[in-house]
Amino acid sequence: MHILFATSEARPLIKTGGLADVSGALPVALRAIGLDCRLLLPGYPAVLAGVKDAKPVCMLNGLPDDTVATLLEATMPDSEVPLYILDAPELFQRPGGPYQDVAGHDHPDNVLRFAVFSKAAALLASSDSPLAWRPDVLHCNDWQTGLAPAYLRLAGEKTPSIMTVHNLAYQGIFPPAELLTVGLPPESFAVEGVEYYGNLSFLKAGLYYADRLTTVSPTYAEEIRQPALGMGLQGLLTSRGDDLVGILNGIDSGEWNPTADHYLPCKFSSRALAGKKDCKLKLQQDLNLEPGRNAPLFGIIARLAQQKGLDLILAVADGILHRGGQIALLGTGEKALEAAFRDLGAQHPGRVAAVIGYDEGLSHRIEAGADIFLMPSRFEPCGLNQLYSLRYGTVPIVHATGGLQDTVEDGVTGFVFHEPTPHALWLAVDRALTTYADTKAWQRMMRAGMKRDFSWEKSAREYESLYRELLKPA
Ligand code: ADP
Ligand code: GLC
Numbered sequence: 001m002h003i004l005f006a007t008s009e010a011r012p013l014i015k016t017g018g019l020a021d022v023s024g025a026l027p028v029a030l031r032a033i034g035l036d037c038r039l040l041l042p043g044y045p046a047v048l049a050g051v052k053d054a055k056p057v058c059m060l061n062g063l064p065d066d067t068v069a070t071l072l073e074a075t076m077p078d079s080e081v082p083l084y085i086l087d088a089p090e091l092f093q094r095p096g097g098p099y100q101d102v103a104g105h106d107h108p109d110n111v112l113r114f115a116v117f118s119k120a121a122a123l124l125a126s127s128d129s130p131l132a133w134r135p136d137v138l139h140c141n142d143w144q145t146g147l148a149p150a151y152l153r154l155a156g157e158k159t160p161s162i163m164t165v166h167n168l169a170y171q172g173i174f175p176p177a178e179l180l181t182v183g184l185p186p187e188s189f190a191v192e193g194v195e196y197y198g199n200l201s202f203l204k205a206g207l208y209y210a211d212r213l214t215t216v217s218p219t220y221a222e223e224i225r226q227p228a229l230g231m232g233l234q235g236l237l238t239s240r241g242d243d244l245v246g247i248l249n250g251i252d253s254g255e256w257n258p259t260a261d262h263y264l265p266c267k268f269s270s271r272a273l274a275g276k277k278d279c280k281l282k283l284q285q286d287l288n289l290e291p292g293r294n295a296p297l298f299g300i301i302a303r304l305a306q307q308k309g310l311d312l313i314l315a316v317a318d319g320i321l322h323r324g325g326q327i328a329l330l331g332t333g334e335k336a337l338e339a340a341f342r343d344l345g346a347q348h349p350g351r352v353a354a355v356i357g358y359d360e361g362l363s364h365r366i367e368a369g370a371d372i373f374l375m376p377s378r379f380e381p382c383g384l385n386q387l388y389s390l391r392y393g394t395v396p397i398v399h400a401t402g403g404l405q406d407t408v409e410d411g412v413t414g415f416v417f418h419e420p421t422p423h424a425l426w427l428a429v430d431r432a433l434t435t436y437a438d439t440k441a442w443q444r445m446m447r448a449g450m451k452r453d454f455s456w457e458k459s460a461r462e463y464e465s466l467y468r469e470l471l472k473p474a
Contacts, residue, residue, distance in 0.1 A: 001035050001036065001136050001137070001464075001467055001468075001471070002035075002036045002037075002038075002133065002134060002135045002136045002137075003027075003030060003035055003036065003037040003038070003135055003136065003137050003139055003467060004037075004038055004040055004084075004121065004124055004125055004135035004137075004138050004139065005023065005026070005027050005030075005037055005038065005039050005040065005139045005141070006039075006040040006117075006118075006121035006138065006139065006140050006141065006145045006148060007019065007023040007039065007040070007041065007141040007142075007144075007145065008041070008042060008098055008114070008117070008141070008142065008144035008145070009023060009041075009098065010023035010024045010039055010041055010076070011023070011024035012024065012050065012077060012078060013041065013044075013046055013047045013050040013051070013076070013077070014041070014044050014046045014047055014050075014098060016097060016098060016099070016303075017303055018166065018249070018382065018383070018384045019141060019142055019166045019167075021249075021251075021252065021384055022141075022166065022216070022249055023039065023141065024076070024079070024252065025250065025251070025252040025255075025456055026250075026456060026459070026460065026463070027039055027076075027079075027081045028079045028081055028252075028456075029250065029456035029457055029459070029460035030460050030463065030464065031081060032457070032460070033457070033460055033461065033464060035464060035467070037081065037139075038081065038082040038083065038084060038133070038135075039076065039081055039082070039083045039084065040083075040084045040085075040086065040120070040121055040124065041083060041084075041085055041086070042085070042086050042088075042091075042092045042098070042113070042117050043072065043085045043086055043087035043088065043089070043092045043093065044092050044093070044098055045092075045093055045094075045095075047085055048085065048087070048093070050077055051074040051075070051076075051077060051083065051085070052074075052077070053074050053075060054072040054073070054074040054085060055072060055073055055074070056070050056071070056072055056073075056087075057071050057072065057073045057084075057131065058070075058071050058130040058131060059071070059130070060086070060120050060123055060130065061130075062119070062123065063088075063116045063119050063120060063123075064112060064115045064116050064119055064181060064182055064183045065112055065116070065181060065183075067088055067090075067091065067112070067116045068088070069086055069087060069088035069091075069116065069120065070087045070088075071084055071085070071086065071087070071120070071124075071130075071131065072084065072085040072087050073085075084124070084131075086116070086117055086120045088116060091109070091112065091113045091116060092113065094107070110172070110174075111172075111174045111178045111181055111182065111200075112181055112182075114143070114144045114145075114146075114147070114172060114202060115147055115181065115182035115183070117144060117145065118140075118144070118145050118146065118147035118148040118150075118151060118202070119147065119148070119151050119183075121138060121140065121145055121148040122138070122147075122148045122149075122151035122152045122155070122157070123151075124138075125138040125148075125152060125157065125159040125161070126152065126155065126157045126159065127157060127158075134159075135159065136159070136160075136467070136471055137159070137160050137161070137162060137467045137470055137471070138152065138159055138160070138161040138162070139161075139162045139164065139463075140161060140162065140163050140164065140206055140210065141164050141166060142164070142165065142166050142167065142170065142203070143170055143171050143172030143201075143202040143203040143206070144172065144202070145163075145206065146163065146171075146172060146201075146202035146203045146204070146205045146206035146207075147182060147184070147194075147202050147205050147206070148161065148206070149161040149163060149205065149206050149208075149209035149210035149211075150184060150188065150193075150194060150205040150206070150208070150209040151184075152209070153209040154184065154185065154188060154209075160211040160212070160470040160471070161206075161209070161210045161211055161212075162210055162211065162212045162213070162214060162466065162467075162470070163203075163206035163207055163210035163212075163213050163214070164213075164214045164215065164216070165203070165207070165213065165214070165215040165216070165224070165381070166215075166216055166381055166382075167307075167381050168203070168215075168224050168229070168230070168231045168233065168381070169231060169307060169379075170203070171196070171201045171202065171203040171204065171231070172201060172202030172203055173196060173199045173200070173201050173202075174199060174200045174202075175199060175200070176189060176195075176198065176199060176200055178200050179194075179200055182200070184205075188205075192208070193205075193208060194208065196232065196233075197232060203233075204233060204236070207233060207236055207237065207240070208236065211243070211470055212243050212244075212245075212466060212469075212470060213237070213240060213243050213244040213245075214244070214245050214246070214247050214463075214466065215244070215245075215246050215247075215381060216246065216247065216248065216249045216381045216382035216403060217246050217248050217249070217381060217382045217402050217403035217405075217406045217407075218245075218246035218248065218406055219246065219401070219402050219403065219405045219406050220246055220379075220380075220381045220382065220402035220403060221244055221245060221246030222246070223379070223401070223402060224237050225237050225238045225241065225244075229379050245462075245466070247459050247462045247463060247466075248382060248403060248406060248407070248454075248459055249382040249384060249387075249403065249459065250387075250454050250455050250456030250457070250458070250459045250460075251384060251387045251388060251391065251454050251455070251456070252456070253391070253454075253455045253456075256364075256367075256387075256388050256391055256392075257391070258275075258276070258368060258391065258392050258393070258450075261364055261368065263360070263361040263364035263365060264279055264364060264365060264368050265278065265279060265282045265365075266278040266279050266282070268368075268393070269450075270393065270446070270447045270450040270451060273393065273443065273446070276368060276369075276392075276393055277293055279365065279368040279369040280293065280297060280369040280370070280371070281293065281369075282365075282369065283297070283328065283365050283366065283368075283369030283370070284297070284326070284369070286365070287328055287353035287355070288349070288350065288353060289326050289328065289350060289351065289353055290326070290350045290351065294324075295324055295325065295326050296323075296324065296325045296326070296371045296372060296432075296433060296436050297325070297326045297327075297328060297369065297370045297371050297372070298320060298325055298326065298327045298328070298370060298371070298372045298373075298374055299328050299329075299366040299367065299369070299370025299372070299373050299374070299389075299394060300313060300327070300328070300329040300330070300331065300366075300373070300374050300375075301329075301330045301331065301363045301366055301367070301385050302331045302333075302375075302385070303331060303332070303333045304331045304332060304333030304334050304337035304338055304341070305333050305334060305337075306334070306378065307377055307378060307379060307380070308375075308376075308377050308378075309375075309376035309377050309378045309399060309420055309425075310331075310337050310340075310341075310376075311337075312376045312420065312421070312422050312425045313374055313376060313425070314340055314341075314344065315422035315425075316422055316425050316426045316429055317344055317352070319426055319429065320429060321348060321351055321352070323433055325433070326351050326352070326353075327344070327351070327352045327353070327354075328352075328353045328355075328366050328369075328370060329341050329345075329352075329353070329354045329355065330355045330357070330359060330362055330363055330366055331355075331356065332356055332357055332358055338356045341354035341356070342354050342356060367385070367388045367389055367392045367394055368392050368394075370389075370394045371394065371395065371436065372394065372395050372396075372397060372432055372436070373385065373386065373389035373394045373395070373396040373397070374396075374397050375389075375396055375397065375398045375399070375404060376397070376398065376399045376417075376420065376425050377398070377399055377401060377402075377404060378399070378401070378420050379401050379402055380398075380399075380401055380402040380403055380404045381402050381403060382402065382403030382406075382407075383398075383402065383403045383404050383407070386398055386403075386404055386407055386408055386414070387407060387454045389414075389449070390407070390408070390413055390414070390449035390450065390452055390454070391449075391450060391452075391454070392450075393446035393447070393449065393450050394446075395413070395414050395415070395432065395442070395445050395446060395449065396408050396413075396414040396415070396449075397414060397415045397416075397417070397425070397428050397429060397432055398414060398415070398416055398417075399416075399417060399418075399420050399425075400416050400417065400418045401420075404416075407452075407454070409448075412445070412448050413445060413448045413449040413452060414445070414449065415428040415429075415431055415432050416428070
């Protein structure tokens, strides 16, 4: 079975969040169970620089705005997954991130950039693709690929498509006049189509036209059918309820493995926990925190966005410090949150370390060195850091939402609270600190989490059965 996995991010080449982790690992797991899954990525500078063997295979014609693009063929650097790169230099080769310029403003032509990317994915899945390799299923991820199912369907192509929602809050919404730019017919600009409250929504297009919809945890698949988290799409998602399923993300257990993680100063496992204490001492030293095995160290790694509930952490920070705790945060994002955590660090030297930036190695060392991981997200489609925490014996405190609710077991592997309020978070922190003081009980929780299996294989099998369903003769 041939699967084309179209995504705007895949680690280790290009990453802004969990989408990259999933796109780096799921295709590997699908190939391991016998599927020929290949990736399609935009030709960002980091992608072109990160592969060794890229060679042109064909030109792609018929792209929006007469864009000329070359399709390159390569392999993923550390996994041998075949990779197609959409090389359109005027759209993708520029400084800044995949979506924003160096100053943090959205690239002004994002509508064209991702219409071209979506159209390229649709072309490769269509009957007149210039490529000899044809996918049986086109698997789209998030808004950047949302128009692909629309292009396919409106061209009368038969290849089935799947739209996976990693986060409904990012939709790719553009003014209605952009319908011309993306080259969709006027009749598609309708409630039964790509229209979203008077605008064009890339994600809505995918949700309307794809044959099947998935999201990254069973609870989130339920939550997005309700007004609170449905982002105005709850009606569509409810009417497509039979086609929508939640498949929990896994983790790359080679990349996140405390017994072999090359970013760590010491290795450890559920049977040999001593190395974790050494990781903690080294982390305290690196981050200029007061050294001490017994001070409970709270870790936070996140995009600094409203979604992540960081305001709740700011509200309980004083309480944590009062009880002898320390805080290590790593994140970048909204300027106000960056400033608030920088201030907290400046007010409490030796007790709070706020590292504003993106640092893969440090993210591993925080997962390993912290005792407790804070993830009070207001909503969380799946969440990966709580899974990394479980694997690294760092007991997570999470809000009962989305994938957090599906992966952390209250009182057994972590602490779960139900209202996204400072008070409810504080009660969970208090419970955690009480348990932390009881070494035996704490180690039992650490080990319970470390033993949970969140490897990709089970999820890969669920995707496989979905693909097979789509290929069943009607
Ligand atoms: P989201 O995709 O919503 O950001 P996830 O928990 O699914 O949340 O995934 C986030 C991923 O990005 C994790 O792999 C996490 O370690 C990583 N990450 C987030 N912020 C940083 C940062 N500042 N430095 C390094 N890694 C980060
Ligand atoms: C999104 C979500 C996160 C999820 C990730 C990968 O960025 O915010 O919860 O884990 O995608 O699916």
